[in-house]
Amino acid sequence: MQRIDEAILQGEKILTIKNNFMAATKTINKIECTNPQTGSKFKIDADIWTLFNRAITEVLSGGKALTYTEITAGVKKFITKNKIPFKKSISWYAVSVKLDMETRGMIEAYTEKGKKLHRMKKTKSN
Numbered sequence: 080m081q082r083i084d085e086a087i088l089q090g091e092k093i094l095t096i097k098n099n100f101m102a103a104t105k106t107i108n109k110i111e112c113t114n115p116q117t118g119s120k121f122k123i124d125a126d127i128w129t130l131f132n133r134a135i136t137e138v139l140s141g142g143k144a145l146t147y148t149e150i151t152a153g154v155k156k157f158i159t160k161n162k163i164p165f166k167k168s169i170s171w172y173a174v175s176v177k178l179d180m181e182t183r184g185m186i187e188a189y190t191e192k193g194k195k196l197h198r199m200k201k202t203k204s205n
Contacts, residue, residue, distance in 0.1 A: 112179035123175065130165070131176035134158065136199065139186065144196035150177060 108125035131154065138153030139145060145153070154173045158165050177197065180186040187200045 110179075112175055113182040114178050115182040116178075121175075123172070127167075127172060128176055128179070130158075130163065131172050132180065135173065135177055135180060135186070139197065139199045142198070144189075144191070144198040146194055146196060147174065147177070150197060 109122040110125045110128040111120050111122050112128070113120050134154040134157040135150060137157055138150055151170050151173045155169050158169060177186060181188055181197075184200055186197050188195060188197050190196070
C-alpha cells in the first residue's frame with residue numbers, strides 16, 4: 080500500500096512539474112507586421128499588437144492628424160491612464176504597430192507643410 084501511495088505522490092509531482100513546464104512554454108499567438116516602406120516582416124505577440132492598435136486608434140480618433148511623436152506620447156498616456164504594466168519599449172512597439180496599421184490600410188500617412196502626419200483612414204461611411 081505504501082508503494083502505491085508513493086507512486087501516486089510521485090505521479091502528482093510529475094504532473095505538477097509538467098503543468099508548470101507547459102505554462103512556462105505556452106504558445107503565444109503572434110501577428111505578422113509589415114513595414115509599408117521596406118516590405119520587411121516581423122512577428123510580435125498578438126496581445127501587444129492589440130494593445131497598441133487600441134491605443135493608436137484611440138489617440139487618432141479625435142480626427143486631428145498627428146505626428147509620430149504625438150502618437151507615441153498619446154500611447155504612453157493611454158498605457159499610464161489605464162494602469163497597464165508594460166515594461167517593454169513603448170516607442171518601438173508604437174512605431175511598429177503604426178507602420179503595420181498603415182500597411183493594412185487602417186492609417187494613412189501624408190506630408191503637410193514639411194511634417195509627416197498620420198490619421199485614421201476614412202472609410203466610405205465617414
